[in-house]
Amino acid sequence: MIQQHTISNKHLKLVTINYGATVQKLFFKDRNNQETNVVIGFKNPDDYMNNPAYIGNSIGRYAGRIKEGFYIDESFYPLHNEHGVHLHGGQTGFSSKIWEIEDIHDGEVPYIKYSYLSKDGEEGYPGNLKVTVTYKLEENLFSIVYEAETDRSTHVNLTNHNYYNLDGKGSVIDHSLKVNTAHFLEFNSDKLPSGKVLNVADTPYNFTKESKLSDIKHFNGVDNCFPVETDQCVASLYSESSGIEMKVKTNQPAIVIYTPLNLPKGNYNQEIADFSSICFEAQGYPDAPNQVDFPSTLLKKDEKYMNRSIFEFDIRS
Structure with a gap:
């Protein structure tokens, strides 16, 4: 049975569901309160x-x-795959x-914790894997913590798939993006990494200086994996319209940034347009089990x- 849960503090309000340990809504007040x-x-x-676009999912x-x-x-x-690619x-x-x-806690630092047991052999993976995710609100910070343990060596790479729009509607094309990394992964035609890590200079993936997406010549969206090169803010997003700024920090070795041109048709909780949103998926490298030079995703x-x-959410002055 699908259940919905809500936690809040004086800055943020979060609505989740237990199907897919999914974030359904996240509220923050804009510059006009x-x-x-x-x-x-x-x-x-x-x-x-x-939900073929994995909206809000774990x-x-x-x-x-x-x-x-x-x-x-x-x-x-062997893993379940389509045309040789497991996704x-x-x-x-x-x-x-x-x-x-697992737990719901109210108060000044509210949180909700979900768990799932993935049994040995599920989708081809070895080992019984116990997974939890904790969503927590602390002042103006929204944190997501995935934890896992296994009884047998297996590969693990978890992330959240939220689609952010700091205006709460329309498009993110007038949002400004900054990514504090100088490199990205090269992909082949199957969107699998070639193993090469390339410099962002003179490429469409150079966001080392804050750029409004609409100002980027021939902007055609972003869908790539960026190595994390700082333990501080790895990426930031800002909407001049709402005044809301979001900064992203993670302990993961990479972040996938994705701006879909279109989302599948659906009964959404807000009006959407082309380039409706942007994802920041903090995780390990794709295909790391088959790339010896990538950080390992093996869990023993x-x-x-x-x-x-x-x-981290703020109003930019």
Whole structure:
């Protein structure tokens, strides 16, 4: 049964559902003190059962793409794939599961915690994997923490798939973006990484200086993976219209930034237009199990996985 939950403090209000441990709404007040929902979602929780764009979902066991499968200790584990590419955990990844409610806490620092047990062999992955996600509000900070433990070596790469729009409607084409990294991953025609890490200079992926998306010549969207090169703010987004600024920090080695031209037709909780939103998916590198030079995503028995990301909201003066 799909259930909806709400937590709030004096700065933020968060609405989640247990299907896919999904963020449905996140409210912050704009410069005119108007409550603004800064994430795109569906009006009705049941609508998330048909969600090909993974809107608001928790993604796992592996966010992003893997080529066919992987080896662990000379054993090959084939994964569910389409045309040789395994995407976002497979045919029915964590985004399509009912998560259990572990804890809900109100007060000045409210949080909600969900859990899911992924059994050995699910979608081809080895090991029983216990996963939790904790959504917490602390002053003007929204944090997402994924944790996981396994009874057998397996690959784990979790992320949240929120679609942000700091105006609460329309397009992000007039939002300004800055990404504090000088590199991006080269992809092949299957959107799998070639293994090369390239410099952003003289490419469409250079956001080292804050740029309004509408000012970028021939802007055609962003869909790439950027290595994280700072433990401070890795990316920031600003809307001159609402005055809202969002800064992103993470302990992960990479962040996928994605601005879809169109979203699938749906009963959304806000009006949307072309380039309606932008995703900041903090995670490991795609296809890391098959790329020896990428940071490892292997989780062993008695180890603990933790993905911590913080989204800081302010009004820019």
